[in-house]
Amino acid sequence: MTFRQKLTFYGRRFRFAVAALLLAVLLALFWLNPHSAFSTEVSVNKSKPSGVPVDVVELKPVDSFARKRNYTGKVTAARVSELAFERSGKLIEIVVDEGDTVQAGMVLARLNTRHLQVIRLKLQAERAAAQAKLDELVAGPRPQTVAVAEAEVRQLNARLKNLQADLDRNQKLLKRNAITSSDYEASQYDVEQQQAQLDAARSRLSELQEGTRKEQVAAQKAVVANLDAALEDNQVDLDDTVLKAPFGGRVSKRYADEGTVISPNAPLFRLVEDQKLEAHIGVPVDMAVHLKHGSQQEVRLNGNNYQSTLKAILPELDPVTRTQEIVLSLSEQAAKQLVPGQVIRIEISEPVEMQGFWLPLSSLARGERGLWSAYAVIAGKEPGEKVLEKRQLEVLHTEDNRVLVRGTLKTGDQIVADGIHKLTGNQRVVIKNRR
Template sequence: MNSSKSLSDSLFFEQKMTIRQIVADYLKRFYFVLIAFSIVVLAALLWAFSEVAYSTEITSSDEAQQGIPVNVIELKPVKSFTRKRNYTGKVTAARTSELAFERSGKLIKISVDEGDHVEVGMPLANLSTRHLDVMRLKLQAERAAAQAKLEEFLAGPRRQEIEVAEAEVRQLKAKHKNLDADHIRNQKLLKRNAISKSVFEASESDLQQQKAQLDAAISRLSELKEGTRKEQIAAQKAVVANLDASLADNQVDLDDTVLTAPFSGRISKRYADEGTVISPDMPLFKIVEDQKLEARIGVPVEMAKSLEHGMQKQVQLNGKSYESTLKAILPELDPVTRTQEVVLSLNAKAAQHLVPGQVIRIEIEEPVEMQGFWLPLSALARGERGLWSAYAVINGEADSELILEKRKIEILHTEGDRVLVRGTLKTGDQIVINGTHKLASNQRVVIKSVR
């Protein structure tokens, strides 16, 4: 029994050691294959590098014998050019207003707040109207009384008044007739010394008084029959008109208790709250017409002379362009910047994206009279003492030989990737346009292309 157990154990351990040996054998073979592959790849790379180096040496040798290929530009003279200048300004609202009441009073209602959009004619705030309402009632009562009196004048006296006046005249005539008869009798009696002179004088005085009363009654009757005088009617009409004017003035004061928007825009600031007693010189709101914007930009006086009203110009902000129309050129010079301000009306698209106060830029083309030659920036080479130079292709001593000659130049103007230069250059010269850092004077070259 023990012998069989030991035999099985020996077979188990013998089988386990065999698997390990197999795995180790496979790993050794893989390492050998990997090392062999690496050696082959390294050998291939060394061979390729040697070929490239050999080829480069041959090419360099050929270039040294034939010349370095270069790209050149043939110079053409320039007498004038257009220079683009940038000027900055700011965006402003077409209209900005500080709104205030035209009369004093207590602020009882505010209908809008900062940031609200308002339309033209929209009520913004209200003042108390108590005193004005009472005054209006008083004026309306006085006007009604004056109108009634005017209508009475226009209608004239009633028939009953005329009949009463006629009766009074008849009564006074009868009384006057009796007094006149008594006076005649007294006159006869005085001649016969039947009465005293004082009695006669008393009767004469009564007769005269009665005559005066009769004349006054007859005059009143005549006035009633003729109606009211035109002057009285005119005076009463003036009284009514004066009261109408007072009522109209009262209505204006009532209208002034409501503050309305003079144009469509947005409320920028609010300066008071309900309950504040407002005076006419105290602003309540600041309104900005944000849907119609303008650009105000200062330009030199010489540049302003070249601009015309109605010109279409593009203005830029944050890399975006907006259309604008030249609205005005202000006649005065800014004392600080010494520039003349131009006003441009921005289109509706700009009003949707821009805000008053932003800095905006305009690009204006300026004609410049200056002679020279245009060269690309890549054609410039560093010269002596910080100066600039360029390489010109000229004929060498041998036939068909081309060499380089360094020419000193002066930069007059830079525009994008090109410069306007002058110097020891002439029309038709062929100037190398790139790779100048690899070149030197008297170096042999071959023209690859001509611009």
């Protein structure tokens, strides 16, 4: 037997053995399950339908939401002053320079005061003289002066009596024609003149005894008060020759050097209160209405958040931006890190009345005619089957990674959350997770 004949012989025996083995297997299957052994139908596991696993979002209606808006403003110092002297003078000393930190009440510069010092010495001398005169008027006349006046009255009274006696004798002599009428009239005139002198002396004595008139004392007091006011005015001028810091801060600019003659109200320093910063931000009028004085607000700059307090809402509308400006007092931490002039932002929540459903942004796909679409999971034709149905949507508002939509949706619908680029309509799916 050749090699080819041997190969043919063994091939036939192998095919026979395989056929016998298959026949034995079929007989065994028929014996165990005669109904399904030769069935051509494919068995389906109805308890676990097949499909693509998806995550879904169950829709819940909303009637309103808080919309966040960002507004931009500027960081400013709480106080900025152009410091100047109130009077003219020669600048003789400058204590601080640009960039220096100063405290409230600290001396910054001085003017020459020689002329004012001379005026003050003159006023002090005049005031001392006026006070001495006032003291004299208040004390009244001395006892010796009163005694001299009393002696003068007695002297004039005695002389008057002597002249009166002469007048009486002359009257008798006139009746006897011993003297002429002119001699009698001369003696009568002497008596009247003496009487007038006596009356004047008595008035002077009475005035001395009563003391100084209150009107004179009042007038002299007014003179002293006027000089006191002049001295106070001089002191104010002296105080104005020293420039002090009205508040704590840093010197931003210096405009003059020593030796310069300063004019009144000419700025010498620019002082910035950098320890207390504010943010001035323009917001719409309808947004400012919802803000409350003293409320805490969070502002943002260069990726960092800072706390602030609403200090004021300015009553006027900006004619350029048509916004209402709000003033925020920044925290101490912000004052240490920020610089006046930087741009700062605030995020404010605005209540909006709008009905719709929230969906994750990943659940949307572009539709037709400017609309959007999403896939809803609905029941299929077979029991337990889940399939996809496309829904047309309108986007009402976008916020971070979610959108507010409306369209062919209803409460309780299950919308595919993500992975929609792999899906198509009427496709079988299996719900994996609910959100």
